[in-house]
Amino acid sequence: MAGPERIEWRRSFPSRALGTLAWYLVSATLAVLLVRALFGDEPETQSSGAHNPLADLPMWTAGLAAVGAVPVVLGVLRRPRVGANHFALTVRPGWVRTLVLPWSRVGEVAAIEAGGERFLAVRLLEGLDRTGSNPGWIDKNVLRELAKVSERQVRGVAVAARLRDFNGSPDGQLAALAAFAPDQVQIANRL
Known part of the structure; x- marks a missing residue:
């Protein structure tokens, strides 16, 4: 099946x-x-x-x-978007562009809370693999807002998205991503 x-x-x-x-x-x-x-x-x-x-x-x-x-x-x-398949995690944190982040580059996907708001934080692995999209300055708008509230929680985070832009509970959302993520990707709920 x-x-x-x-x-x-x-x-x-x-x-x-x-x-x-x-x-x-x-x-x-x-x-x-x-x-x-x-x-x-x-x-x-x-x-x-x-x-x-x-x-x-x-x-x-x-x-x-x-x-x-x-x-x-x-x-x-063009509202924010989060999706996944067995190849990559796709994230549109704002309205500009959709990032395709292959699972081989993703180190951690976490739900975090800072300043009374919940965020999805994606950490990318450092290495030679440069496939997929590289987050640029315009893609890090939500991440900069998160850094204003909690500098400690954004160390190593490449992309962030607001969880209030999506329906459902963070547990269910992370479970849906975990079904597609390989074993080396850490999925964490830090709410």
Whole structure:
């Protein structure tokens, strides 16, 4: 009898991402309205006949607000993800990219708590094996937040994800990962 080929943790409702989007929309709207109120009546040309750059300020402010909304909207659409198969652990800690971490590089997967919030912490093994994705600066955003709260718990951690972004208990989530992890990978619940 064969089991599933892969698992993926169920994601919770994106209340945090939607709250960030609502905050951004309100702030950007207020900024655009303020600039429009201050510079909306500017004439297109100055008295000398030259173009008045202040007349373009409301349009440029609205454009910048629209461009600034892109990462916030992507945060709602591309939510964090954790999955596994017999080859690799896949983690998307934020909205930018999904990391494929082969089990041969993973040393430990642990559920930890710091500052009243729960995290999934992944430690990678040092060695010559460089297959899969290498976490970059943008992939370590959640890890940097975790380091602000507990520097001791993040030593050696390469990637972290918030457990509140997923449904289910940490025990069940870690058990699902343990079903696919090889024996040399340590699975720990430190909550």
